[in-house]
Amino acid sequence: MGASLHLMTLNVCGLPSRLAPLPERATLFGGHVERSDLDVVMFQEVWSARILATLKAQLPSFPHVAVRHGLAGQPAGGLATFSRLPLVAPRYTSYRWTRPDMGSPRFRIKRAVNGALQGVLTAEVAGLGVVVANTHLTANKDGDWSAGNRYHAFHRRQLGRLHEVLRGVGTDRAVVAGDFNIAADSALYPLIVDSGAWHDPFAATDPVTFHAEYLPDEGPAHRIDYLLVRGSPDRFVIEESEVLFAAPVRSDDGRSIHASDHMALSARVRWRD
Template identity: 50%
Template sequence: MTTTLDVVSLNVFVGLRSRGAPARSRAVEFCRRLTDLDVDVLLLQEVWTRSLLRFIGARLPSLPHVACRPGLAGQPAGGLAVFSRRSLCAPTYTAFTKTRPGNGNPVFRGKSAVSCRLQGVLTVRTADGKLVLGNTQLTANRDGDWSQANRHHRIHRQQVRIVHDAMRTAGAHTAPLSVLGGDFNIASTSPLYPLIVDNGAWHDPFALTDQPTYRAEYLPAGRTANRIDYLLVSGQPVTSADLILAEPVHLDSGTSFLSDHLAPRIRLHGSRVDGGDSLAV
């Protein structure tokens, strides 16, 4: 039986600079909408507490399998979690601790070092070994400068290489299907874009439309919104790609966007395995 593998990536917007409605209020609504869409895999960034992870998981009954690695305080390491309809193997988390900023003043280098310790890439395979998933969030660049001269360029270059190394170690490009997503914090117009797609090893189904994924409403006046979130694919053709969770919603605390990011969504064709366990691709 042919069906569709539906994958979504979402930054849930729980950082220190978050100006959105309370995370749990927004989570109730985005979980409801993702359940209605019948999503098979959900990659979440900025899930910074155990309690928020449990809260979200309780509202995603169709995605009972969860992958994350515990941080020092028991929180999801890197704020990263994967929810899946299919059974998952034990995940691996790789922090960006080997990253070394080369530019900027001592304060910037110190903040960057902390960020690199807190962030990284989560990789996991489905139990049948047919799908490799990667979820990441790189250091934020709030400068509005994506050129090679920007102080974040060297940090990001190193982080992207760590992401690809982790994915290859997990079996990306050798499994029938590999999906890498997350908040890369690198604009698609950046000179680092070829490195993001690993010089063509990954297919970027959003490249043609290239719509911004970060909301202009959260940028300083005059800044241009960019595409900084990605869902990349290796091994199977993508049948559709779009951005969801775009409209403001009415919550108890008032009208709010569900995140400062839009959520990339892709669909791929595959065949359902015995027992109804989503897809074999």
């Protein structure tokens, strides 16, 4: 057998919310990650240098951090990939120029700004020849992923940009993970997996990855986060896959708090030689 990696993805909810403050939550989910044998952790919504510093303080055994900084020193796209193994050649590609062609002018302008602020971060795990891609697509605030929705063409363009980047990474050993903000039961799912070019370890179970109580109308939650492996399963083995932080975590003062409004996905992948 060849290279092996244990990976996790989590949107940390770096924007104001009804959750406990991020430093408090980071102590809890960071402690879990530190005690685990995870190799690579991909975070989304790391929107400031302060959030990045908070995460670094909780993950001392993950000294290698792939990030590209924006003009204000913030992680570009709110993306940061932490690793126990050296990471090389980090590259960030924005979803700039992806925009909807439906909705009001105000809606189209705001979503175009969102696209410019989000993107995909890639990095190679040194010595293993594995590229890890961390991404965050624009949120569908309508909660409607039908083909007639105003977000549909917008998300289609963002997925097109994502896979354009992924096809250019130069290796068959690749993982892409993050908050796609697209429901797994939507018409866009075939584009998420690029018509079968990517294997979805969670396809059979299709677990919800967002806590319904944090939805605006507390409507039904969906799987909107993904961890995908390039190629067909004859090239690799998924030794385990699980959902993390589905239940509240006990804080030091006895309160039950969620690690984030999202749940985390993790998988252990071993590539065949």
